[in-house]
Amino acid sequence: MKTYDVAIIGAGVVGTSIARELARYRLDIALLEKEEDLAFGVSKSNSGIIHPGTQNPPDSLKGKLCVQGNFLIRKISKELGVDFKEVGELIVAFNEGDARELLRLKKEAGLLGVTGLRIVDREWLRKNEPNLNSEAVCSLYAPTAGIISPYRFVYDLAENAVKNGVEVFTKTKVTNINRLDGYFEIGASSGVFKSRYLVNAAGLFADEISAMLGVNNFKIKPRKGEEFILDKKKTDLARHLIFPLPSRISKGVLIIKTADGNPMIGPTAEDVEDKEDFSTSDIGLNRVLTSARRLIPSINDRDIIAYFAGLRPVAGSDFIIRHEEKSPGFVNVAGIQSPGLTASPAIALLVAGILKDNGLALKKKLIFHGHRNKTIHLFAAPASKTRRLIKKDHAYGDIVCRCEMVSAKEIRDAVKRGARTMDGVKFRTRAQAGRCHGSFCTTRIMKILAEETRMPLTEITKRGKGSEIVKGSSR
Amino acid sequence: MIKRDLVIVGGGPAGMAAAVSAYENGVKDILLLERDQYLGGILNQCVHTGFGINYFKEILTGPEYADRFIEKVKNIPEIEVSLKSIVVGLARDKAVTFLKPGRLEAIKAKAIIMATGCREKTREMVHIQGTRPAGIFSAGLAQKFINIEGLLPGKEILVVGSGDIGLIMARRFTLEGAKVQAIVEIQKETRGLLRNMVQCAEDFGIPVYFNHKISRIYGKDRVEKVSVLRVDDNFNEIPGSLFEIKCDTVLMSVGLIPENELIEMAGIRIEENKTSVPGIFMCGNCFKIYDLVDRVTEDSFLAGKLAAEYLK
Ligand SMILES: Cc1cc2nc3c(=O)[nH]c(=O)nc-3n(C[C@H](O)[C@H](O)[C@H](O)COP(=O)(O)OP(=O)(O)OC[C@H]3O[C@@H](n4cnc5c(N)ncnc54)[C@H](O)[C@@H]3O)c2cc1C
Ligand SMILES: Cc1cc2nc3c(=O)[nH]c(=O)nc-3n(C[C@H](O)[C@H](O)[C@H](O)COP(=O)(O)OP(=O)(O)OC[C@H]3O[C@@H](n4cnc5c(N)ncnc54)[C@H](O)[C@@H]3O)c2cc1C
Numbered sequence A: 001m002k003t004y005d006v007a008i009i010g011a012g013v014v015g016t017s018i019a020r021e022l023a024r025y026r027l028d029i030a031l032l033e034k035e036e037d038l039a040f041g042v043s044k045s046n047s048g049i050i051h052p053g054t055q056n057p058p059d060s061l062k063g064k065l066c067v068q069g070n071f072l073i074r075k076i077s078k079e080l081g082v083d084f085k086e087v088g089e090l091i092v093a094f095n096e097g098d099a100r101e102l103l104r105l106k107k108e109a110g111l112l113g114v115t116g117l118r119i120v121d122r123e124w125l126r127k128n129e130p131n132l133n134s135e136a137v138c139s140l141y142a143p144t145a146g147i148i149s150p151y152r153f154v155y156d157l158a159e160n161a162v163k164n165g166v167e168v169f170t171k172t173k174v175t176n177i178n179r180l181d182g183y184f185e186i187g188a189s190s191g192v193f194k195s196r197y198l199v200n201a202a203g204l205f206a207d208e209i210s211a212m213l214g215v216n217n218f219k220i221k222p223r224k225g226e227e228f229i230l231d232k233k234k235t236d237l238a239r240h241l242i243f244p245l246p247s248r249i250s251k252g253v254l255i256i257k258t259a260d261g262n263p264m265i266g267p268t269a270e271d272v273e274d275k276e277d278f279s280t281s282d283i284g285l286n287r288v289l290t291s292a293r294r295l296i297p298s299i300n301d302r303d304i305i306a307y308f309a310g311l312r313p314v315a316g317s318d319f320i321i322r323h324e325e326k327s328p329g330f331v332n333v334a335g336i337q338s339p340g341l342t343a344s345p346a347i348a349l350l351v352a353g354i355l356k357d358n359g360l361a362l363k364k365k366l367i368f369h370g371h372r373n374k375t376i377h378l379f380a381a382p383a384s385k386t387r388r389l390i391k392k393d394h395a396y397g398d399i400v401c402r403c404e405m406v407s408a409k410e411i412r413d414a415v416k417r418g419a420r421t422m423d424g425v426k427f428r429t430r431a432q433a434g435r436c437h438g439s440f441c442t443t444r445i446m447k448i449l450a451e452e453t454r455m456p457l458t459e460i461t462k463r464g465k466g467s468e469i470v471k472g473s474s475r
Numbered sequence B: 001m002i003k004r005d006l007v008i009v010g011g012g013p014a015g016m017a018a019a020v021s022a023y024e025n026g027v028k029d030i031l032l033l034e035r036d037q038y039l040g041g042i043l044n045q046c047v048h049t050g051f052g053i054n055y056f057k058e059i060l061t062g063p064e065y066a067d068r069f070i071e072k073v074k075n076i077p078e079i080e081v082s083l084k085s086i087v088v089g090l091a092r093d094k095a096v097t098f099l100k101p102g103r104l105e106a107i108k109a110k111a112i113i114m115a116t117g118c119r120e121k122t123r124e125m126v127h128i129q130g131t132r133p134a135g136i137f138s139a140g141l142a143q144k145f146i147n148i149e150g151l152l153p154g155k156e157i158l159v160v161g162s163g164d165i166g167l168i169m170a171r172r173f174t175l176e177g178a179k180v181q182a183i184v185e186i187q188k189e190t191r192g193l194l195r196n197m198v199q200c201a202e203d204f205g206i207p208v209y210f211n212h213k214i215s216r217i218y219g220k221d222r223v224e225k226v227s228v229l230r231v232d233d234n235f236n237e238i239p240g241s242l243f244e245i246k247c248d249t250v251l252m253s254v255g256l257i258p259e260n261e262l263i264e265m266a267g268i269r270i271e272e273n274k275t276s277v278p279g280i281f282m283c284g285n286c287f288k289i290y291d292l293v294d295r296v297t298e299d300s301f302l303a304g305k306l307a308a309e310y311l312k
Helices: A013-022 A061-080 A096-112 A122-128 A150-163 A203-212 A282-295 A340-357 A383-392 A408-416 A422-429 A442-453 B013-024 B041-045 B062-074 B139-149 B164-175 B194-204 B261-265 B293-311
Strands: A003-009 A029-032 A089-093 A118-121 A138-142 A167-169 A174-180 A183-188 A191-200 A221-230 A241-243 A254-257 A263-266 A304-314 A320-323 A330-334 A399-401 B002-009 B030-033 B049-051 B079-082 B086-090 B095-100 B103-114 B118-120 B136-138 B156-160 B179-184 B212-218 B225-230 B243-246 B249-252 B256-258 B280-282
Touching (some): A003 A013, A013 A029, A013 A150, A013 A340, A029 A150, A029 A191, A061 A096, A061 A340, A089 A096, A096 A118, A096 A138, A122 A138, A150 A167, A150 A422, A174 A203, A191 A203, A221 A282, A254 A282, A383 B095, A408 A442, A442 B139, B002 B013, B002 B293, B013 B041, B013 B293, B041 B062, B062 B079, B086 B103, B103 B293, B136 B139, B139 B249, B156 B164, B164 B179, B164 B194, B164 B249, B179 B212, B179 B243
Parallel strands (some): A029 A167, A089 A241, A191 A330, B002 B103, B030 B079, B103 B280, B136 B249, B156 B179, B156 B249
Antiparallel strands (some): A221 A263, A221 A304, A254 A263, B086 B095, B118 B256, B212 B225, B225 B243
16 A cells, blocks of 8 residues: 555645645645545635735734735736636724724734735725715725635645645545554545645544544634625625624624625624534524625625525634644644635645654655646636637537526536536536526536536436435436 | 627527517518527426417417427528527627627627516525525426436425426426425415416325425435424414425425516616617516416517517
8 A cells, every 4th residue: 555645634725725735845645535526615615805814813823824825825826827806805994983993903914914004084985985885984905805716726726736746535534543653544435545644634624533643632613604695797796805893703794706706795603513504594694684784785685696604613713733742743734714715825835844844855846837727717708718719619609507607618627627516517617606596507517517427417416425416217 | 790680689489479570560680599409498398288378279388389489480581590699798789799609799789679588586585594405496497307308306395486387396296206295385375377276286185385484494415304484474484383394305486587687787777678778678578477478479579569660
């Protein structure tokens, strides 16, 4: 059996970022993921914001890594061909007390190294954010805030990691780990793996993985966030990310611009017990609507086309990123709550450093293929480009998902790049993510999946075994 | 840019009738754009009978009704049909942009008739609490699965809403050997046709709960059950009335909404069969939700005539 230099558990944004970073070096790396596809954990259900670093205590690890990540992600997204848009954020004050609070936030963020911050007045807001509640007196403007597609970021990181030699194993749930002489023996649902170093990036389940090695020094508590997506026709609802003043446990309900063009409102913040409770509620909806309307009063609940809940993996108030002396070679990357998406590139660098400090030799490969060709999305292409694409390949003109304008070619490519489930296609292409929710395109997508993977239609699932779309043939 | 007299968007019964009527009223250059690979629109999946009673004075199936118009359209050389052609842009100056395999085209029309039909409301639009597993379908999608793809989407069905499509699908599922556990309707009576209520639900002994609503969907990977509540006539929940129904499929039949995003995004307002832009007309289900296709046909003849008059 092959012994990997490093095994990473969990293919969310953190695990894949670490994998791609380590792929620069002459190492054998395995990335183990329990789900059918990557990015099916916390990394698919979040706000997609690349935070500037405001709203973090100045001495926190997450604050430092957030500011660093915001900087690093610009280069990485260029290399990987993922769209990163620097849209800027506004934290809104409604009275004098709020305004003083903004000054405190500005000072703290300044200490963390956030650049370009300034307070903007009513006049500026009226001109630059016309739908904002006119009662707003001023805002803290952080121009470096941006947006990215959180799942496409993971897929592209992983694809690039694989290109540089990383081996990815899906449907591989780690169930037990033994530390033997100089290596870890990792028992998983798809077989046994051996590695010299082990990185735990298992998100909500990081405490359970750590406990398998007898390291019981933290507990993950899920904190639910419900989010509500609006129709793309409201894409101009806001020009910036809009925040209220943060509370002690969360940044509050936001008006979010997304990389897909749909505005989103949310998230809530509610501590729950069940790590698999992704349900949404009327209470959550009402809470989000009330808070969001305080920022933009014209929001209409009839424009909501989708909703979801994500669970933040909370372990105390900060990230836990450390080598565990009790189990040499084992690195925990846990409690990666918000801003974990933003911080992920910085977390990867930090983890590489920790591994090195603990004896892993980091020798650069002669060639690292850092560049990845940008995935084509018609919905993001200007007409001239669309025209050229269709000429080159007719299948770009064969629209399957009409609400989001996704062609047969894009769907076929997504399957070729690894999508095996309907959700996998959705996250990669946006097909089924629009206003009709797949009512019109589900059958067509299933057929493409079946053709490309040679699966029978009856075995096609929404997101893995047990979630088959149909129950058999009709008479 | 290519110039055309009349461009019709949508080749369902509405678009076809509008084309025929425009021709009969004197328009000689008509382009009919349909995004699907065949004409007929939603009728193609409605294999049940009940179409044409008013217009043809005969009882036809959906495809039969559509075929009569497809024949008419084919026999008029002045109507050019372009299939697999999806309109993606509409501008107030009557420029129409569409994609088809092999090209993206922009056309300047003198007049436009929008006949883009409607779509079904989703679970998301009516906001039902709970999880989002596999097994939640619009009734129309379930109909497509069974009638066109030969696939059975579920075995224990719960229908939300008692609209015609839901009722027809309840019968269809029963005939396919699935068990329809219940039809749950928040109103105190059906919104569908009475004949469907009798022929599709009562005759098959399917329980119908009026004044009830689904309060939550359960299930991690696949739907497992729903909880149901009684409501009063103002839709207020009646405390203590909660109960659960086991099912693997939730079928949404809670109404249709006009497919008007192209018009809305162009900032165009809708008026009776017309719009705020002179020369842009509307007909069929994208203008108003019609229960009967015969009314759609009538409505669309009018739109075709209006467009012809405008072009004179
Ligand atoms: C509502 C919400 C909004 C957020 N908004 C933002 C934002 O705007 N900006 C931002 O920067 N951050 C945001 N975050 C935080 C961000 O989403 C997370 O910090 C980040 O996604 C964590 O990534 P991860 O890779 O650690 O976790 P995950 O994506 O959960 O990855 C862990 C992976 O490990 C796998 N796994 C678990 N157990 C096992 C096992 N036994 N064997 C094998 N595999 C296993 C899981 O299946 C999963 O794929 C938000 C979070 C939430 C919930
Ligand atoms: C499931 C179901 C059951 C029904 N049962 C009955 C019944 O029993 N009896 C009865 O009389 N009536 C019934 N009806 C009603 C009747 O079928 C409809 O009223 C009628 O089909 C509406 O016609 P339409 O042309 O407006 O819309 P559609 O039939 O929906 O046609 C619209 C067409 O426009 C095309 N289109 C849309 N957007 C674009 C674009 N951007 N570019 C290009 N093309 C586009 C679509 O592909 C479609 O072909 C039923 C309807 C449904 C949905």
